[in-house]
Amino acid sequence: xxxxxxxxxxxxxxxxxxxxxxxxxxxxxxxxxxxxxxxxxxxxxxxxxxxxxxxxxxxxxxxxxxxxxxxxxxxxxxxxxxxxxxxxxxxxxxxxxxxxxxxxxxxxxxxxxxxxxxxxxxxxxxxxxxxxxxxxxxxxxxxxxxxxxxxxxxxxxxxxxxxxxxxxxxxxxxxxxxxxxxxxxxxxxxxxxxxxxxxxxxxxxxxxxxxxxxxxxxxxxxxxxxxxxxxxxxxxxxxxxxxxxxxxxxxxxxxxxxxxxxxxxxxxxxxxxxxxxxxxxxxxxxxxxxxxxxxxxxxxxxxxxxxxxxxxxxxxxxxxxxxxxxxxxxxxxxxxxxxxxxxxxxxxxxxxxxx
Amino acid sequence: xxxxxxxxxxxxxxxxxxxxxxxxxxxxxxxxxxxxxxxxxxxxxxxxxxxxxxxxxxxxxxxxxxxxxxxxxxxxxxxxxxxxxxxxxxxxxxxxxxxxxxxxxxxxxxxxxxxxxxxxxxxxxxxxxxxxxxxxxxxxxxxxxxxxxxxxxxxxxxxxxxxxxxxxxxxxxxxxxxxxxxxxxxxxxxxxxxxxxxxxxxxxxxxxxxxxxxxxxxxxxxxxxxxxxxxxxxxxxxxxxxxxxxxxxxxxxxxxxxxxxxxxxxxxxxxxxxxxxxxxxxxxxxxxxxxxxxxxxxxxxxxxxxxxxxxxxxxxxxxxxxxxxxxxxxxxxxxxxxxxxxxxxxxxxxxxxxx
Numbered sequence: 001x002x003x004x005x006x007x008x009x010x011x012x013x014x015x016x017x018x019x020x021x022x023x024x025x026x027x028x029x030x031x032x033x034x035x036x037x038x039x040x041x042x043x044x045x046x047x048x049x050x051x052x053x054x055x056x057x058x059x060x061x062x063x064x065x066x067x068x069x070x071x072x073x074x075x076x077x078x079x080x081x082x083x084x085x086x087x088x089x090x091x092x093x094x095x096x097x098x099x100x101x102x103x104x105x106x107x108x109x110x111x112x113x114x115x116x117x118x119x120x121x122x123x124x125x126x127x128x129x130x131x132x133x134x135x136x137x138x139x140x141x142x143x144x145x146x147x148x149x150x151x152x153x154x155x156x157x158x159x160x161x162x163x164x165x166x167x168x169x170x171x172x173x174x175x176x177x178x179x180x181x182x183x184x185x186x187x188x189x190x191x192x193x194x195x196x197x198x199x200x201x202x203x204x205x206x207x208x209x210x211x212x213x214x215x216x217x218x219x220x221x222x223x224x225x226x227x228x229x230x231x232x233x234x235x236x237x238x239x240x241x242x243x244x245x246x247x248x249x250x251x252x253x254x255x256x257x258x259x260x261x262x263x264x265x266x267x268x269x270x271x272x273x274x275x276x277x278x279x280x281x282x283x284x285x286x287x288x289x290x291x292x293x294x295x296x297x298x299x300x301x302x303x304x305x306x307x308x309x310x311x312x313x314x315x316x317x318x319x320x321x322x323x324x325x326x327x328x329x330x331x332x333x334x335x336x337x338x339x340x341x342x343x344x345x346x347x348x349x350x351x352x353x354x355x
Numbered sequence: 356x357x358x359x360x361x362x363x364x365x366x367x368x369x370x371x372x373x374x375x376x377x378x379x380x381x382x383x384x385x386x387x388x389x390x391x392x393x394x395x396x397x398x399x400x401x402x403x404x405x406x407x408x409x410x411x412x413x414x415x416x417x418x419x420x421x422x423x424x425x426x427x428x429x430x431x432x433x434x435x436x437x438x439x440x441x442x443x444x445x446x447x448x449x450x451x452x453x454x455x456x457x458x459x460x461x462x463x464x465x466x467x468x469x470x471x472x473x474x475x476x477x478x479x480x481x482x483x484x485x486x487x488x489x490x491x492x493x494x495x496x497x498x499x500x501x502x503x504x505x506x507x508x509x510x511x512x513x514x515x516x517x518x519x520x521x522x523x524x525x526x527x528x529x530x531x532x533x534x535x536x537x538x539x540x541x542x543x544x545x546x547x548x549x550x551x552x553x554x555x556x557x558x559x560x561x562x563x564x565x566x567x568x569x570x571x572x573x574x575x576x577x578x579x580x581x582x583x584x585x586x587x588x589x590x591x592x593x594x595x596x597x598x599x600x601x602x603x604x605x606x607x608x609x610x611x612x613x614x615x616x617x618x619x620x621x622x623x624x625x626x627x628x629x630x631x632x633x634x635x636x637x638x639x640x641x642x643x644x645x646x647x648x649x650x651x652x653x654x655x656x657x658x659x660x661x662x663x664x665x666x667x668x669x670x671x672x673x674x675x676x677x678x679x680x681x682x683x684x685x686x687x688x689x690x691x692x693x694x695x696x697x698x699x700x701x702x703x704x705x706x707x708x709x710x
Contacts, residue, residue, distance in 0.1 A: 027610075031640075
């Protein structure tokens, strides 16, 4: 562990971190142009961390890689430059960040008794790097084929920030892979009721497979889980995994075909809950049409258009609750990590494909 | 009433109207480039309407007016050209439509017993003109200072389309003004529970006023309704209406200020339900910060960014349900029209300001 020197403690930190915002003054850290990344002091409600790995957001990493012509040294220089200018690793083009993992160095005194962390604990941040004060001393290297950057760095987590303690019973990479999509299965658990018919769009994907597993558990023996995927390989995977009662190869941009298929398989009743896990545009209408009146559509996909969903439901006169996917819900990290303990099959899938 | 000769009846109309889509084939009417607006035949699940007035969507009308340099004849010509090309009044620049009112001319036989309409009934369409087959015979004129166009025209309502019968005790103009925002108060009635704290952003506006009324009715004496407005004049208006227990003057793009002022007004309580009725961007964070853990944020505003809401809630670790405002909910027209009968204050305000 590097420097364990005393840090000065400052009082009156804002729970959301606005005290670290330098420019423009008075806003929150995410929309800020520049945040204060001075690690010589912490506020009494902050956590100071020693960062080992940055997991750059996929959109951001792709953009940086392209701009740097895939040259590792140029990529490193660009990351250093962004953090130097902004005090946080927020790509100015994509606006996105990523997450990190590291160790707790110091806990602000006001947090004592409020959190379950102690110095030395290994954690993964579950708030975006786009709002996290970060100071990089050195970039050690980029793990080939991944978006992981090994660094000597420090970061701050604000009082409202979320994180997960890394478990000791599974490899870090496995825990990180599943934590990346922790919100999805935890929200599924909250939405699905026994006996429900649930449609999962993208049920063979990284978050979809966790949702399918959780939905099947919650819907119980009287329930029905229907998985949708757009590819042959996805369909084969879904059938092999066996979490869905019914599996279909359908394009989620073809609202009418999705509607017809679900109408037939449900005898006209349609689904109680739709969970949309595919990151492609124009899947709002399929989600809405597959849902029964009074049902719930959960949009996890960041490709969702607010206006397409709002006007689309009105256009077909559907009284459905459409929920904006919230990456956070209480205890989501614990719930999701536990899935890997509960299901050897899920653990195998994750080890093989994502870890 | 115009020509009421019975049109030829065709079979197998799709409930969502995809049978009227000419280009591109196989899609739904809203995203379609061109619809079949022939009124010589009617599918057995359609409603044929003699249109008296088009209420062009505000964004669309503003764009057309600017392009026509404010010249009435050019505006009329532009509307005719759009409808002739697309078979519907969907502005190709803004993508938006509007609504219409008219009289039922004919009902498809498959709808018999399924609808409470009969030929001659006065109705307002509650689905967008952007998906409604329309044929204009003649434009009589524009009503000065409004977005209303008097026409001789015919339109089709699909089986899934929604409409409201205009009641005899409410003047047409007044009914139209309030039906335009019918979803908002009806959803408020569904979301708010007795004794809750409710924050309404834009409580002095056209929809916010109705939401405040419903919220105060349902939250009851032990509940707290807080109205937010930007200007002093609007705040005075909210106070005068008298539906809010507290009125806060704040800028909804300043999340921290809204958060602090709400806590001050309620004695430290965050809102169980936040209803966002302001059509300006960057109000997601204020909505999220004002909401209590496990509370609900309802975004009626079409200026809402899906990603700002999703990432914003995660960024501050808020476990809340964020709903996409659905313009339609069951019985919304009846619920909302009834407010005009229940509340003389609202009726007077609507007569003065919007009708």
